[in-house]
Amino acid sequence: MTVIGMGEKKTPETFRVSCERFIFLDVIESSEEDAEDTARRASQSAKKNSAKKKTETKKSKVQTQPSLPELPPVPAQATLSGSDEFLGYVPSDTEDEDEDSGITALSDIEAAIVKMITDNSADGKETGLGEIGSRLVKIFPDFDIRNYHYSKLSEFLKDFPSLQVTNRDNAVWVTLKSTPDTEVEKQIQSIFARHNTADMNISMLKSELQDLNPNLDATIRKSGVTRFSVYLNRKIPSVEVNGQRVSLKS
Template identity: 25%
Template structure:
């Protein structure tokens, strides 16, 4: 089945979502498949929910009435969970979109995934991490709605037409503190290139994007202020990989080592001989190599450890973290 043919049950917790987000929620689901069920749960006798009426009519979302039986208890959660399980057993959908910023739905997301369902979570920045990671993918409402942020129009006298400036989300910095860090993403890509790659063979950009989405449920280039994965990767200032264009498409490739192994071998010999024929700690050798070659990184040569890299020369002996010439 094609990804865009997935049938989704969209279940929304009205107690944790504003009406202004409905359009963006359904747009996000349409990128993944078809919204077969569109239900929203809440106590519709509450005057505070009057603002929902026109929104639900415009977007054909079915309101499910759930009275608040006891003050301080959220009966909406229970109704939504029961409906989710009924829909699961009906066999009519391929995935669920759970819209809430409440961690109470963490177990539900886990259970649905155990049954083979694709689970998309959508919530605000305040959504706890357990719920985010329990989903296959998690989208932030502040981010997915920011693309249509209000625009400020400035009239510049005597300077031609009106200038339109699009605002950035005010809390973008705060949001980025709650999502997967760029350093962690870089390490994951480097590991992918090292473990699943031939000798400096490029990997397709789409494959890298799919890998990141599976590895990090909250991964979305929009969270970092970009609209394209290629632009996001190009912005990374790292010494391990680079974005290249080949045959009309984009690929990710390890950066070629700028220092020849012959130069490194000569430097290793110099370090060992200058230390009386042996060096007691490999970390000292690594530091000395970095001093001699500031861009040195064993990963550029296909290794993850300095010890394995040094052994590859065949001229050096390593024992108990000590290195010497054979």
């Protein structure tokens, strides 16, 4: 039996996670209001255009009366102004709400997606958009992109700094962005500085570097190697690897 829950954002988390799927009523109401507002603005715009055409007709002494243009179908979750048009972004009165409004934190969602991609990569598999969507709902029963004012999952994912969304072979794929080697080098130097040392265990260095840079594995693979030690020797000129130790060059 599938358990689907519904409620407001103040619904206790213990109840939300106990459901296989949880839907926020706030999102449904907001979507309906956005659709009504969009339709109203489109209607007002059409009336203004009609009035303008009538005025121009009188000035040019044209006897035929222009007819009202047919309104195009209005997407339920799209806006008609500015850079938001067709980007899947849905403005809402709740846009400035605090992050503790009850929905899953973006950082938790990003971490879950990064783990999906990393695990798939270790198995030699790519990660598709559909897989991410279905797995996110299983991990976070209350996950709904409308909670974050989006209507398209692909556009939602594009705003994460660690993710890259590409269209290929009639499918949408999600990968981790690689980090420039110069930036990785700065991160490594900051780790050494934080420990006030010039020599570290390579496993410890990699672990702390991954905390700073979730894209580390993608960066290493993009460089053409698979081992962290080889990557350091080839791409990071300020360090030297000796067995299980990494040291800063003097």
